Amino acid sequence: MLGKLDWSAIPFDQPIPLVAGAVVLVAILGVLFWVVVKGHLPYLWDEWITSVDHKRIGVMYILLASVMLLRGGSDAIMMRIQQAVAYQSQGYLPPEHYNQIFSAHGTIMIFFVAMPFVIGLMNLVVPLQLGVRDVAFPTLNSVGFWLTATGALLVNISLVVGEFARTGWLAFPPLSGLSYSPGVGVDYYAWSLQISGVGTLVAGINLVTTVLKLRTKGMNYLRMPMFCWTTLASNLLIVAAFPILTATLAMLLLDRYLGFHFFTNEAGGNVMMFMNLIWAWGHPEVYILVLPAFGIFSEVVSTFSGKALFGYRSMVLATMAICVVSFMVWLHHFFTMGAGPDVNAIFGIASMIIAIPTGVKIYNWLFTMYGGRIRFATPMLWSVGFMVTFIIGGLTGVLVAVPPADFMLHNSMFLVAHFHNVIIGGVLFGAFAGFEYWFPKAFGFRLDERWGKAAFWFTFTGFYVTFMPLYIAGMLGMTRRLQHYDVAAWRPWMIVAAFGMAVLSIGVICQIMQLVVSIRNREALRDRTGDPWDGRSLEWATSSPPPVFNFAFHPDVRGEDAYWDMKTRAQQQSFDHDVPGYQDIEMPRNSPTGFICAFFASIMGFALIWHIWWMVILGGIGAFATFVVFAWRDHDEYVIPAEEVARIDRINLEERRSLVSMAGAV
Ligand code: HEA
Numbered sequence: 001m002l003g004k005l006d007w008s009a010i011p012f013d014q015p016i017p018l019v020a021g022a023v024v025l026v027a028i029l030g031v032l033f034w035v036v037v038k039g040h041l042p043y044l045w046d047e048w049i050t051s052v053d054h055k056r057i058g059v060m061y062i063l064l065a066s067v068m069l070l071r072g073g074s075d076a077i078m079m080r081i082q083q084a085v086a087y088q089s090q091g092y093l094p095p096e097h098y099n100q101i102f103s104a105h106g107t108i109m110i111f112f113v114a115m116p117f118v119i120g121l122m123n124l125v126v127p128l129q130l131g132v133r134d135v136a137f138p139t140l141n142s143v144g145f146w147l148t149a150t151g152a153l154l155v156n157i158s159l160v161v162g163e164f165a166r167t168g169w170l171a172f173p174p175l176s177g178l179s180y181s182p183g184v185g186v187d188y189y190a191w192s193l194q195i196s197g198v199g200t201l202v203a204g205i206n207l208v209t210t211v212l213k214l215r216t217k218g219m220n221y222l223r224m225p226m227f228c229w230t231t232l233a234s235n236l237l238i239v240a241a242f243p244i245l246t247a248t249l250a251m252l253l254l255d256r257y258l259g260f261h262f263f264t265n266e267a268g269g270n271v272m273m274f275m276n277l278i279w280a281w282g283h284p285e286v287y288i289l290v291l292p293a294f295g296i297f298s299e300v301v302s303t304f305s306g307k308a309l310f311g312y313r314s315m316v317l318a319t320m321a322i323c324v325v326s327f328m329v330w331l332h333h334f335f336t337m338g339a340g341p342d343v344n345a346i347f348g349i350a351s352m353i354i355a356i357p358t359g360v361k362i363y364n365w366l367f368t369m370y371g372g373r374i375r376f377a378t379p380m381l382w383s384v385g386f387m388v389t390f391i392i393g394g395l396t397g398v399l400v401a402v403p404p405a406d407f408m409l410h411n412s413m414f415l416v417a418h419f420h421n422v423i424i425g426g427v428l429f430g431a432f433a434g435f436e437y438w439f440p441k442a443f444g445f446r447l448d449e450r451w452g453k454a455a456f457w458f459t460f461t462g463f464y465v466t467f468m469p470l471y472i473a474g475m476l477g478m479t480r481r482l483q484h485y486d487v488a489a490w491r492p493w494m495i496v497a498a499f500g501m502a503v504l505s506i507g508v509i510c511q512i513m514q515l516v517v518s519i520r521n522r523e524a525l526r527d528r529t530g531d532p533w534d535g536r537s538l539e540w541a542t543s544s545p546p547p548v549f550n551f552a553f554h555p556d557v558r559g560e561d562a563y564w565d566m567k568t569r570a571q572q573q574s575f576d577h578d579v580p581g582y583q584d585i586e587m588p589r590n591s592p593t594g595f596i597c598a599f600f601a602s603i604m605g606f607a608l609i610w611h612i613w614w615m616v617i618l619g620g621i622g623a624f625a626t627f628v629v630f631a632w633r634d635h636d637e638y639v640i641p642a643e644e645v646a647r648i649d650r651i652n653l654e655e656r657r658s659l660v661s662m663a664g665a666v
Pocket residue numbers: 286287289290332333334351352354355356358359360362390391392393394395397398399400401402406409410411415418419422423426427
């Protein structure tokens with residue numbers, strides 16, 4: 001009846017996951033109870049869960065990423081403590097548990113923290129920057145989000161029901177094959193990523209179409225803000241790369257479920273094929289993450305330097321170059337696996353070539369700052385911190401791109417330091433910069449600067465204390481994924497790293513405090529201008545938070561830095577319409593399709609993992625039926641009458657008069 005599922009799936013003998021799971025369950029039930037009792041459920045359902053507004057969906061993505069950051073961070077804390085104490089002893093985590101932790105940490109951080117954070121910011125900001133009212137496919141957008149959430153849910157269920165993969169974040173066979181991983185761990189991993197992968201692909205298609213097809217009057221490609229360009233590049237990579245991931249995992253699943261031999265050692269299978277395929281997705285993936293971050297830094301650096309971005313066109317070119325070249329370097333992840341010196345040399349050189357467009361970007365940011373009147377507000381701090389940190393991580397990347405050096409450093413702690421250096425210093429700092437920068441736009445009030453600055457400094461120093469020792473440990477020969485070790489020379493560095501993790505955690509606490517304090521003081525921090533940073537692009541041309549329709553009139557763009565241009569020429573025609581000219585606006589209706597689809601996908605995913613076939617069929621039929629019902633819907637739009645548009649716009653205008661008169665003085 002319930003397939004492989006029985007009471008032995010619950011880890012009664014392991015207190016850590018059990019207690020953690022219980023605490024989370026109680027917390028979720030508590031929040032649900034509060035929501036129901038306070039009568040917030042209808043509001044949540046109508047305004048958020050079924051929302052197809054790109055801003056709301058963006059915020060939900062960011063919320064998901066933030067919660068998962070705490071989960072992935074707890075895993076990180078546990079690993080750092082383990083490696084600090086597990087010298088000539090087993091430490092406190094048994095090997096099968098430690099292996100699950102680093103696998104879950106890597107998977108969660110990449111798929112459910114970094115991805116939703118950048119996709120959330122792109123969703124929130126790009127339509128506003130393009131001067132349009134929503135993304136190309138609003139309901140699909142909601143489906144994409146909820147499928148991502150389904151993946152995150154399944155990974156977290158594995159904490160208490162069954163187990164997670166012990167195979168690392170990319171589940172290489174033959175270890176991930178049925179003979180070496182007979183449990184449900186790899187199935188949790190693979191189905192979570194299959195389902196959330198569809199969500200990501202859908203988000204990618206949506207954002208590519210939005211940038212290509214929906215731009216306001218005059219917003220031609222070479223007038224788009226940099227963040228729109230990097231969004232385009234990143235989502236083109238998603239559209240090209242995610243199907244590879246889906247196909248690769250599908251083959252792994254066929255091996256596991258139906259006895260196929262794609263990646264086995266016998267019967268004609270080829271394990272190397274998996275390596276090639278997974279990295280053909282995996283390398284572009286890291287640029288999918290970092291390109292949007294580059295876009296955020298471009299916006300922040302130019303805004304807070306009070307100057308147009310230096311070398312805009314070279315920036316566009318560099319972005320697209322990275323986009324293309326990142327598809328030609330995948331083999332640098334397995335130099336040691338015997339492709340031969342010529343192949344290694346080609347891929348090594350291709351990898352180093354990426355340093356050139358990346359360098360172009362770094363120099364452009366520096367030249368943007370040069371001679372500017374720089375304001376070191378929190379988003380700018382994260383950006384400068386990024387530049388310093390990312391260069392170090394990038395350079396160690398170039399080092400491991402040299403095949404002979406990689407033979408020494410492959411799969412060592414040096415590598416672990418390299419990628420945290422670029423991912424934390426690049427993607428996470430970028431996400432934080434974007435969060436601080438666009439928060440007032442999303443919610444209408446600024447974040448507290450003092451807590452924000454404290455968060456930056458603790459995270460920044462904590463990062464260095466945690467990860468620089470790993471470079472040294474790696475050079476001393478320490479390999480990755482070690483549950484315990486006997487080499488005395490490594491130990492001090494692991495202790496320093498654990499101490500660094502404590503400092504990093506204070507940074508995270510400061511960030512939470514920042515949110516709490518800012519929400520408390522929101523009246524004092526309220527932004528009535530819609531443009532708290534003296535911004536340059538169109539998201540600042542509307543109120544904070546923007547109305548559902550974003551802009552009452554489609555802004556008319558005459559050049560780069562569209563809003564700056566309007567302000568300096570004191571033209572304000574985008575919002576200063578005293579002449580009656582308001583028109584009805586059609587907006588997409590909210591729809592539960594995404595949530596219901598994800599509900600059935602969760603059931604189906606869980607059933608697939610546990611081989612509960614009747615439930616698989618039920619979930620499948622449910623998801624398909626949801627889709628059919630949605631497709632048959634007649635009225636999927638509603639009209640906001642011109643008077644209503646005028647009323648909302650006038651209120652916003654009143655509030656923003658001061659800004660308009662200020663702009664005249666610029
Ligand atoms: C956001 C994520 C991100 C980013 C941006 C990068 C960027 C780079 N990475 Fe990294 N990498 C990862 C994430 C990332 N990496 C991950 C997750 C892994 C491990 C996966 C695993 O095994 O689990 C990995 C592993 C990895 C390997 C495999 C090593 C091994 O397994 O043994 C290699 C090898 O070539 C490599 C190289 C590079 C290079 C050359 C860059 C370049 O793009 C860096 C370019 C940037 C600069 C160089 C700095 C700025 C430039 C200048 C200031 C100009 C002047 C500089 C020069 C002319 C040199 N990376």
